[in-house]
Amino acid sequence: MSDVLARRARLLGPQMTTFYREPVHLVRGKGVHVWDADGRQYLDCYNNVPHVGHCHPRVVEAIATQAATLNTHTRYVHDGILDYGEALTARFDHNLDSMVMVCSGSEANDVALRMAQAVTGKTGVITTDNTYHGNTAAVSQLNSAKIPIGGFQAHVQRAPAPDNLMPPSGTRAGQAAAFTEGVKQAISALEANGAGVSALIVCPYFANEGFPTVEAGFLDEAIALVHAAGGLVIADEVQPGFGRIGSHWWGHQKLAFAPDIVTLGKPMANGHPVAAAITQPEILACFQEGFKYFNTFGGNPVSAAAAMAVLNVIEDEALVSNAQEVGAYALNLLSEIQARFDVVADVRGSGLFFGAELWRDGAPATTLCDALVEEMRQRGVLLHTEGRFDNTLKIRPPCVFSRQDADRLIETLDTALGAVV
Secondary structure, X not given: OHHHHHHHHHHHOOOXXXXXXXXXXXXXXXXXXXXXXXXXXXXXXXXXXXXXXXXXXXXXXXXXXHHOOOOOOOOOOOHHHHHHHHHHHOOOOOOOOEEEEEOOHHHXXXXXXXHXXXXXXXXXXXXXXXXXOOOOOOHHHOOOOOOOOOOOOOOXXXXXXXXXXXXXXXXXXXXXHHHHHHHHHHHHHXXXXXXXXXXXXXXXXXXXXXXXXOOOOXXXXXXXXXXXXXXEEEEEOOOOOOOOOOOOOOHHHXXXXXXXXXXXOHHHHEOEOOEEXXXXXXXXXXXXXXXXXXXXXXXXXXXXXXXHHHHHHHXXXXXXXXXXXXXXXXXXXXXXXHHHOOOEEEEEEEOOEEEEEEEEOOEEXXXXXXXXXXXXXXXXXXOEEEOOOOOEEEEOOOOOOOHHHHHHHHHHHHHHHHHHO
């Protein structure tokens, strides 16, 4: 392992991120499991990229077959991207009938911001104060974890993120009003500094904010303010999309609002680099008139084949209902853990995106949460942390996760908590 890490540091840079104090050297995956170079099996409870399971045979076959037939860019006409586009947009309402296919969620969000600029003629963006939307130069301005070179620019303003245990209003019931007030202040600031309002961009599951529990209608008043100011609403569905949350295909459906643009990424093609910005035809037309945009690899025939295979597997294997059923089962088991350990302050989630927030001595238990993640890794279960203080366990397995997998997860978590508390 030391030789591999030395090569990695030399070639990819010494700050290249790895999970865990003892990084996992993966060599193979299947379903909900991965194996390391020593042959050890791990239960993958973190990766939403292999949405239909690692190395799903139908996705592998679709990629191989199309790669053996033709792969090129979208300046040539090809049926694959059209077939996929029709199948995908059929899953949306609100006249979201058009799309731009790209290669990553970062690119999708970058394109979405430019769509909003093209429609409004303005540059101001509103987001939450504890979020992440990617790593292009444009979207890195939205992120809260690391200050960009030169600092945050004035065209981005932030509203207070919801939080189950530390709600910005002081009460859970007052969070929607607090967010709306934050958006109102952001609009005033953007209009005062000349940027104006082009968009509000949010993950409708508030995934990086720690996936707090919010109900349908939470964003309604804030959205009304944004639309009144001439801006658009972008739903970043990179994490909650494609049925992961169980109750709905998309997070914006769960919150019952109509986005103007939806961005997709990670799980879209089960690990093949595919992403998209979905929007209304008139918005896409305005974007194409305002920007000269072309993506060499976005929507190529192999990517389209991979993405279509994922869509078909979700349908044929009823993975949305599986996410709902198994997620509810796992969350119930997690609640039993909460009853046994005082440090488990809150349990929450939807579908196969759930977790537990840890507190100790009246404060977020960041160090304990990190120790628990490491202990779980040593016991063969991979998960990670999330939230403002990284004190929330983030459990987000492939959507083929079963009740038996949930049993193993919770049994291991129970033992690991006993070891670190």
